[in-house]
Amino acid sequence: MTPANSGYQFLDHTGDLALMVRAPTLRELYGASAAALFDVILDIRTVEPRHEVPVHVHDAADEEDLLVRFLSELLFLHDARGWVFHACRVDELESDRFEGVALGEMFDPERHTILRQVKAVTYHHLLLHQDREGWSARLVLDL
Amino acid sequence: MPRHGAMNVHGIVFASDRLMEDLRDDPALEQVANVACLPGIVGASLAMPDAHWGYGFPIGGVAAFDAENGVVSPGGVGCGINCGVRLLRSNLTRDDLLPRMKDLVGALFAALPTGVGAHRHDESLSEKEQRALLTQGARWVVERGHGWASDLEVIEEGGRLPGADPDAVSERALERGRRQLGTVGSGNHFVEVGLVGEVYDAVAAGVLGLHAGAVTVMIHSGSRGFGHQICDDAVKEMGRVSARYGIRLPDRQLCCAPLGSPEARSYLAAQGLRRELCLREPAAHDPRCPGGLRACVRHEPERARSSHGVRRWHNIAKIETHRVEGKEMRVCVHRKGATRAFPPGHDEIPAAYRRIGQPVLIPGDMGRYSYVLVGAPGAMSESFGSTCHGAGRVMSRSAAKRAARGRTLLRELEARGVTVRSAGMATVAEEMPEAYKDVAEVVDVVHHAGLSRRVARLVPLGVIKG
Numbered sequence: 001m002t003p004a005n006s007g008y009q010f011l012d013h014t015g016d017l018a019l020m021v022r023a024p025t026l027r028e029l030y031g032a033s034a035a036a037l038f039d040v041i042l043d044i045r046t047v048e049p050r051h052e053v054p055v056h057v058h059d060a061a062d063e064e065d066l067l068v069r070f071l072s073e074l075l076f077l078h079d080a081r082g083w084v085f086h087a088c089r090v091d092e093l094e095s096d097r098f099e100g101v102a103l104g105e106m107f108d109p110e111r112h113t114i115l116r117q118v119k120a121v122t123y124h125h126l127l128l129h130q131d132r133e134g135w136s137a138r139l140v141l142d143l
Numbered sequence: 144m145p146r147h148g149a150m151n152v153h154g155i156v157f158a159s160d161r162l163m164e165d166l167r168d169d170p171a172l173e174q175v176a177n178v179a180c181l182p183g184i185v186g187a188s189l190a191m192p193d194a195h196w197g198y199g200f201p202i203g204g205v206a207a208f209d210a211e212n213g214v215v216s217p218g219g220v221g222c223g224i225n226c227g228v229r230l231l232r233s234n235l236t237r238d239d240l241l242p243r244m245k246d247l248v249g250a251l252f253a254a255l256p257t258g259v260g261a262h263r264h265d266e267s268l269s270e271k272e273q274r275a276l277l278t279q280g281a282r283w284v285v286e287r288g289h290g291w292a293s294d295l296e297v298i299e300e301g302g303r304l305p306g307a308d309p310d311a312v313s314e315r316a317l318e319r320g321r322r323q324l325g326t327v328g329s330g331n332h333f334v335e336v337g338l339v340g341e342v343y344d345a346v347a348a349g350v351l352g353l354h355a356g357a358v359t360v361m362i363h364s365g366s367r368g369f370g371h372q373i374c375d376d377a378v379k380e381m382g383r384v385s386a387r388y389g390i391r392l393p394d395r396q397l398c399c400a401p402l403g404s405p406e407a408r409s410y411l412a413a414q415g416l417r418r419e420l421c422l423r424e425p426a427a428h429d430p431r432c433p434g435g436l437r438a439c440v441r442h443e444p445e446r447a448r449s450s451h452g453v454r455r456w457h458n459i460a461k462i463e464t465h466r467v468e469g470k471e472m473r474v475c476v477h478r479k480g481a482t483r484a485f486p487p488g489h490d491e492i493p494a495a496y497r498r499i500g501q502p503v504l505i506p507g508d509m510g511r512y513s514y515v516l517v518g519a520p521g522a523m524s525e526s527f528g529s530t531c532h533g534a535g536r537v538m539s540r541s542a543a544k545r546a547a548r549g550r551t552l553l554r555e556l557e558a559r560g561v562t563v564r565s566a567g568m569a570t571v572a573e574e575m576p577e578a579y580k581d582v583a584e585v586v587d588v589v590h591h592a593g594l595s596r597r598v599a600r601l602v603p604l605g606v607i608k609g
Binding site: 013016064065072076079081115116119120125126142143 | 169195197198199202218221223319365368371372378382383394396398536537538539540541542569609
């Protein structure tokens, strides 16, 4: 789930959209990043956690790659299958493997207004960083 | 930009002094240098005058890699694979349109699925149909009544691409694209009804069926989920193998593989298919466009029929022959937000346009104007047969939203004579005219640099944004 002291902010990027996501732990950073991605796509306050959709990512090259692959998986579930999410639950997290569920529901045009289309989560300027305050990720989305 | 650090070649930015001012602190210049570091790059790493910060390559970036020892980079094409512009000319006149502009824009908005999450229920394909479509080429659309047989004669390579292979595409790409055929896309994608405002080259304009006052329809359709997933699959695959091939990357998004490798062959085959598919998408729009236009001349429906027009792509990697340092060689040209602009007489231009040069469509922002150009000889000597692709953003999306706060953009555009309908208000703010460079200035640069020549200027009357 997204903890209260997690969040994200937009960074300036001329062509696409860059985000800085922060959370106290790496596990929580996954939830905060999922929430940030979907808050770019729609107002996630309108998304209810009606379903748990399993998400597995294996064989990532490193922790940065794992985060991008995880977000790309959510984007695929959204764009191809119509899911919208607002959080995730992490069951297992290793440097090359994610097991968990995304929490959300099917897109409902009566209740959800899509704001933007995200084509991809890119590796450009990608940064995953830990400091005394917790974890942060810089993500550039292809719009 | 002189060669420095790990750059294999120097960088060249085509720009006026004023456009250079906008670029001076833009990371696009660093990206030009990054591209110059990739193995097998020949000539120079180039940026067109509409260049701005992208991810991996700059938007407006052009680079050619030796087919023998160079690479292909899916990040050098981006996720908007073969995203492009199509121009149709209608037989209607300004007087037919003006009194009914609002109704027409409303009708087109209703008929064309735009924006995010846009799906066409009438065009949803089964996997079997989707594979048949990929195998049969543009003919598939014509046979289903979504285009004219004459379309096939003016599409590059007759709508069939050598090497495009349906098996090179993942199930995921097929699934992501299945319900999006015939949709326009979101963000900077649009359908624009306008007029030819000015003609600079009457002969070339005549060949393209354009004359001052003619009504035009311009469609910028996105790559959609199919292209996005092909890119995503390839970036992840090449990210995994770049190190194995001993390639050091200045930016992870520039991951790539040697042109002869299985990964490169698979990507080029899948990318070609995306182009195959998009040969159909605009054709699938066509019956709807005249359908909307028909409402303007109910008593003379034949006049609403449009010419087949011109279709151009601007995100692509393609094997071509170019002269580098006096020698002819096969190279893989990456155009990321750039358009191929071969000069008159080039045998890869459709026969109908060969004597005027390859037609190029340069959309501007939604409030000002767009251009039709043709390729010129300078493109072959200076830019691997390439020119610009649009106005180029100058403001980030958040800066545009800040600038739009408290303004009624739709009314401002209406006052300029442009009726706009959009799937989302966020799009109108992010795509406001000031968010873009003045496309006239961009076109001036490519015209004077000899990369392409001005043919006509189009002015918008009605715009449907994604």
